[in-house]
Amino acid sequence: MTNALRFIRKLAFANMLANDRLHEAVSALKPGEFEAPRTGFFPSLVATLNHILIIDWFYIDALEGGDLGPRAWQNAVPYSDAAELRAAQLASDRRLLTLCRKLGDEDLGRPTRVHRTGRIQVERTDDVLSHLFQHQTHHRGQAHAMLSGTSVKPPQLDEFIVADDAASRVDVMERLGLTEADVMDLDR
Structure with missing residues (x-):
């Protein structure tokens, strides 16, 4: 396995762990805070977190060879309930992790067809994955900044890559039933 493939797998794990920790914080919000208007690209936590999920569906489907395309965002807020949204995000994150774990080095440069409105965008698989993680x-x-205006303290979201951070991620690792070997031994 190349370093690039290891890096992508590590990002898929970090993505899942960060999403879960963020959703854990959201689960502690007081009634009305999830939907309350906030300053951001999207006008609320519910809209922002649903957008993350919808765009995951869009790109993961393309990476799997599907043609979901813009149908992914026909409903801008498919989950208004925080617990349901969290479960859907975790399912999406597990789907992405599974995809990344199945990739071989030779797959990273293969073309991925992204179905856009009226056209097909063709990009390298590793570039689509990089874009998805950046998104x-x-x-x-x-969403982290939006939490600053709620009753819940924004959680730490960047303790998921290096081995030295193991003690800082115990909570989310236990919630997801993961071990340090899962996140660090990416050759399997």
């Missing part, structure tokens, strides 16, 4: 990070950061 997630971008909008998680916005």
Whole structure:
């Protein structure tokens, strides 16, 4: 396995762990805070977190060879309930992790067909994955900032890559039933 493939697998794990920790914080919000208007690219936590999920569906489907395309965002807020949204995000994150774990080095440069409105965008698989992880990070950061205006302290979201951070991620690892070997031994 190349370093590039290991890096992509590590990002898929970090993505799942960060999403779960963010959703854990959201689960502690007081009634009305999830839907309350906030300053950000999207006008609320519910809209921002649903956007993350919808765009995951869009890109993961393309990476799997599907043609979901813009149908992914026909409903801008498919989950208004925080617990249901969390479960859907975790399912999407597990789907992405499974996809990344199945990739071989030779797959990273293969073309991925992204179905857009009226056209097919063709990109390298590793570039689509990089874009997807960047998209997630971008909008998680916005949701993190939105939490600053709620009753819940924004959680730490960047303790998921290096081995030295193991003690800082015990909570989310236990919730997801993962071990340090799962996240660090990516050759399997």
